[in-house]
Amino acid sequence: MPSRADAAPRRTLPTIATALQAIGVTAAAVCAWALATPASSPVPAVRVRGDSLVLDAPLGRMRDALATLVAAAPGETLQVTLDGAPALRATMTLRALAGAGHPLALRTAAPLPAIAVAARRVEGPAASASLVVAGDTGTIVAIADAAGALDSLRAPTLLRAASLASLVVARAHGVRATAPVHTITPGTRVLVAGRAGWESRFVIAALEEAGWQVDALLDVAPTVAVRQGSTQLDSARHAAVIALDGAAPAVLRAIPDFVRGGGGAVLVGSAAASGALLGVRAGAPGARVRGEAGAEASEDEPRHGLDLVPVVTGARAVPIESRDGAIAIAAARHVAGRVVQVGYEDSWRWRMAGADDAPAAHRRWWSALVAGVARTPPLAHTVRDVLHDSLDAAPVATLAATIGLPRVVAAPVAPARAPWRPEPRLLAVIALLSLAGAWVLRRLAGVA
């Protein structure tokens, strides 16, 4: 007859086995539910430290958080907390996120400077700089440069300055902010390639009016092309190239080498579908979306009236502008050069049928697109990068001009936590172990 000590395990083992079995079945069920239900992770909060963007997520979930951030549906607000004045790189990344359709909620616990000023050269043929003065709304800021006083303005404001001398100084309420003025001259010669059409005609006109020197190769017939200036894409001659469509294959074939060598390329609409540009494009062209009828005549959103071939961006691309959830403009760096891919087609309609300032706005827009990628002289390029990345004397001004000023809060905002969600893999392991344990215990109980 078994002793009481021997009888006790025999009584408890089936109970434990039953419990383990129940746990295993439950875990398997939850695992199946978890696998069947899509994840609904919230967009992780972002913390900005200097030139770094830090995702506010547990270490083990960082990869998921990053994936969620990148794949977040446009329209979801990103919570951004500044630990201090952001570096330009971080600001531009935030701007790219904003351009991709994510509203940004900027917060900071750190006190902001009362005023800030930034002066940057507007890259393009015109010798002008953009002057950003940030501060509390309505603050009167006195602006001066090395040559003397310039003006008194109400912050925040954005100015186009035709001529500034070396250093810009802003003063208000005894606070002084300064910013150096960069004077770097990029190349100004551009090659436009495409079919003969209204778009080519008006792109050329806009660039020429903005001061660019434009060469052109426009396909008209199988054996006839209209040639203007030098039509062979040449790194030594051209600062940028614009491919308006899939015509002019000789130019398209030369674009990858040109960009690798530091040149800039603007790929418009279906041009990115060309096989020659697969390696340099920012993304694949999507299906054409019709523009909103008559919207090109509006003052606020004239590009909403244009047809759009959305850019389905690749991993390297940075969205610059989006429309109704689709990426309209994206950019990518390719070795030493830059590529901007524009989904808008027939921008000439904006110029012809737009509001009163449409011709000038169309001109500025095209000039800015080209200036954004145009090659700068090698030495100056290095200097510029250094300047841009490390010597941003007015990070807050740049931030304000780029994505707006953050809201100051008493303490950093706690990041939004994701609701608890079972980990399917863990549950599967638990289920397996539990069921196995139950089986073993039952066997042990039977043997005993």
Added chain:
Amino acid sequence: MTARAHGGSPLATGDRFTFATVQYESGDWDSAPLVAANVIDAVARFTRIDVAPSGTVVPLASEALLRHPLAFLTGHLPVRFTAAERTMLGRYLDRGGLLFVDDHNHDVDGPFHRTCTEELARVTGALRPIPNTHALYRSFFRFENGPPNTSHELNGWGDNLVHEQLLGAERDGRLRVIYSNKDYSSEWSFHPENRKFLSVDNVRFGVNLVVYALTR
């Protein structure tokens, strides 16, 4: 020269060229209804330009004019623009539109010529002769002697008036207005079926006009 990149038919987009005839309040704007078809025919016959198969009529005072950066105006009768037409024409030309005007009368100093040039001058300043070496005459076909003559000027039953040069108004190196006394409205006003009788296509200059408008 470019290779035939993507076959004979271009990708159809909103960038399509549509031949637009201007409708104005005074005069007989619709005196040459077949010009559009013949120019379209010639453009399709010689180029890969994406061209709409039929022309359109656009009132001069209408915003719709801004959808057609090349517009054709013709007639026999005196031309007097209304204030709205004058304003819209100025806006159109300032934004980059090109107006091609042809005097359907093929005469000298006729009522159309006098009134139309006067009206245009009020918008663009005085019209000046376009040099016969202008890029317009070399944009696709080469016309060494400037604008091609029409049979109305040469065939003996017309008025025998040969106009050596077209007139035009230019801004920043781009033509805004091209004015012709050559009566291309008659020359290009035949049924397209009759094109087979032509040993040399007489609408070739129309192709140059379209190519010039689309490329400069």
Added chain:
Amino acid sequence: MTATPFEPSPLATASSASPRPSPRGTLRDDASDPHVQLAALARLLGRARALRLVAIALAWALLPVLVLALSHIVLGVPSRTGVAIVAIVTGAIGIVTPIRRGARQRVTATDAALWVERAEPRLRYALVTLADASPAERARLEPFVRAVPWHAPAATIARARLRQSLTMLGAAVAGFALALWPWRERSDAGAAIMRGAPVPPSAIATLPPGAVAITARLVPPAYTRAPDRPVALDGGVVEAIEGTRLEIEGAAGAARVVLRVREAGDTAGARAVTLERSDEAWRAVVRVGAQPVAVLLADGITERSLTIAARPDSVPEASLDLPATDVVTRDTTATIALRGRAHDDIGIADARLEWILTTGGGEQFAARTGVLGARTGALDRDVAVQGTLDLGALGVKPGDVLHVRLAARDGNAVRGAQLGTSDTRVIRIPRSDEGDSVAVEQLPPSPVDTSVISQRMLLLLTERLVARQRTLARDAVVAESRRIGAQQGRLRRQVGAVIFMRTGDTPGGEHAHFAGDGHDHTASELAQLQQPRTPEAVLKAAERATAINATLDDHGDETPVVAVNRPLLEAYNAMWDASRALDGAEPASAIAPMRRAVAAIQRARAAERLYLRGAPPAVLVDIAKIRLTGTDSARADARTPLPARPDAGAALATRLDRALVLLARVPRAGTDSLRLLRLDALAARPVLARALDDALGALATGADATTALQRARRAAALVPVRGDATPLWSTGAP
């Protein structure tokens, strides 16, 4: 009886009982009361003394100011601002000090009494005693004081003193004004010129010793009938109508004078102007064109300049009041009243109502022109013109169109008379068959239209063949002639088909085949088909059909059916002749009938064309079918790129910065640069030009130009931009 000095008279006693000190310690308002009189006198004397003290103090203060002002006028130092500061400080001291002294040393009633006693010994100090007396003593003394007539003379003298003090003060203030007068400042004159005010001769600058004296005047074009006006080369800006001449004359110093002129935007720089000399006297003329022009005169001692902003003569404005709108009338004998107005900034030279009457249709139009109510000569700025248009006298017919407008020309002799016109009114007489609608859908293009160009081309081919006939072999001529003949025959049959289709007959009456067209027929069939139908027979058949249609349509003699078919039948005849000649290899004989055929077809087209406003038929071209089937060879020339357009605003800003640097180093050169900059900015950047004008004015007077130069930099360098103008990617490295 003579009253004792201190005994009150009964009258005085009676009156002395009434005045009593008021509760506030002042005397009651009794003009004969000595106390009241003394108090008033004391106030008067106090004011006179205070003003005199101020005047004296200002006079002393004026002394250093006058010295400094003289130095400013002669030597240019100190600046006007410096003189003004010294004047303000010394003036303030001059005003404050005597006032403070006056506050401490007020003129009391006792002082006034003493002053009176000195002038009137008869009072025997009774007045002084009265001023400080107790009420009891006062009652005793008053009758005595009243008995002496002291008050009126004393008040007169006191008022005279006050006037004297005021005069002194006025003189001192005038001295200050004189010292602060802008002796070297002429920007006020420049501003007056900008406003269009004539420049008084007094605005001409005072020249340093040795400088060449000149007189300059602006002579407007004769047609403006405006008077000449003198100007000074004082660095200012004057406005003048285009075509004005600037005439500069000097009596001496021609050898030293260098006159240069620069037009705005002229990159070649200033050009020298040749002086017309006679002995020592000289004269130069500068013509003002459409652009602002700067005139620079140097004589070795000074450099003077003047900027002339050209103002174009405006184009006359015309409007037509009657008829107020376009007119459509069927009454060919109506009279229509016309009335219009014209205005010009200088004067109308010619105003008239113009009409153009257009008759006809299709390709054949005739136009007549005429004028009504013409007024010529030197007319006023505002002119009214009226007239009556008699349609009956003009002989208008249905289908005619009249265009009427008012045309006004000014007397511009520089650019030529400028034409201003009113909106045009269209007076239309509709055709009888047009109905009341002006928006009738147009008929599709007639088949006749398709024939005219073909016939014209055949004619061209034939003429070309005739021209080459001598150089070609006979066989080739025959072959080519018959080829053209075959096409002519086909065209003839097409015309025949059109005729028979319209007259109700079947086109089969004229068989539509021809030899060699690929259709097979038996010999008998061919013989039957080729049997010539005489033109007379065709014509008879056509006319028979026409008569039927005419009855049906009942449009009168000029029914479209008749109008179209008669010339078409003529064309048919002519084509027949041409065919025969061509088939016989005699192309030269075919030319005349071919021309007749073209003309006849043209008449047929003209007869059926109506001018109707409506949508023309849309002809669809089969693009896919004809794409790239053209055989003519094309070759586009390579183009030269348009030169890059510099940013004019940025260029001005850069030039301003350079000029400012130059101004700090070499003031004269910097000032010159600013002047040229102002010249180029006048038309394009008026705000900048105004700021530069102020700066130059300040520099010329030695005043502080900082504020004006800051304004200039602001105007040149800064442009607010809209938010959406932010460059997309311009500031960031990816």
